[in-house]
Amino acid sequence: MIGRLNHVGIAVPSIEDAKATYRDLYGVPADAITETKELPAQGVKFAFVNLANSQIELIEPLGADSPINNFLEKNPKGGQHHVCFEVADIYAARDDMVVRGAKVLNEPRIGAHGTPIIFVHPKDSNGVLIELMEMPKAAHG
Numbered sequence: 562m563i564g565r566l567n568h569v570g571i572a573v574p575s576i577e578d579a580k581a582t583y584r585d586l587y588g589v590p591a592d593a594i595t596e597t598k599e600l601p602a603q604g605v606k607f608a609f610v611n612l613a614n615s616q617i618e619l620i621e622p623l624g625a626d627s628p629i630n631n632f633l634e635k636n637p638k639g640g641q642h643h644v645c646f647e648v649a650d651i652y653a654a655r656d657d658m659v660v661r662g663a664k665v666l667n668e669p670r671i672g673a674h675g676t677p678i679i680f681v682h683p684k685d686s687n688g689v690l691i692e693l694m695e696m697p698k699a700a701h702g
């Protein structure tokens with residue numbers, strides 16, 4: 562069963578330009594916007610815009626095989642890419658999705674928050690790419 566909304570992923574051609582949008586247009590304090598980091602294993606650069614109750618995850622392609630290259634070809638100015646929900650146990654969540662007939666796109670692998678993630682195909686979720694992310698055990702109180 563999914564838990565909290567963790568982040569909304571927005572694919573952009575330039576993370577630096579997108580950071581300026583949140584800072585200058587929406588007034589997000591600079592210290593609420595993280596440094597840009599690279600995650601070669603996932604083919605993206607990423608940065609977070611930290612909000613009171615969630616995060617915007619800005620992602621930019623890293624490498625020719627980036628899984629978001631196609632998306633940006635279709636949406637050259639960028640766009641809402643995925644929604645991420647928290648789960649207690651990513652393997653149990655993965656198995657649950659498979660049993661319920663969803664197309665799980667990858668084996669659990671470490672994402673931007675340093676915990677394992679999976680993705681479920683958009684066709685299973687009303688056209689929205691869903692990411693499930695395991696929360697550190699301590700986070701469950």
Ligand SMILES: CC[C@H](C(=O)O)C(=O)SCCNC(=O)CCNC(=O)[C@H](O)C(C)(C)COP(=O)(O)OP(=O)(O)OC[C@H]1O[C@@H](n2cnc3c(N)ncnc32)[C@H](O)[C@@H]1OP(=O)(O)O
Nearest residue numbers: 570600603628631632642666672673674680683688689690
């Ligand atoms: C650093 C990790 C970070 C984190 O939070 O930890 C991230 O979130 S990284 C996020 C980037 N990684 C991924 O997205 C991995 C999972 N994604 C995939 O496996 C692919 O992107 C996939 C399968 C969703 C789409 O692959 P591709 O673009 O090559 O396929 P198509 O262009 O043929 O699209 C197939 C079909 O799906 C629709 N589509 C594609 N992307 C999206 C999307 N983001 N949201 C909604 N729908 C999407 C596309 O329009 C096609 O639809 P159709 O009706 O068949 O034309």
Ligand SMILES: [Co+2]
Nearest residue numbers: 570618645692
């Ligand atoms: Co994400």
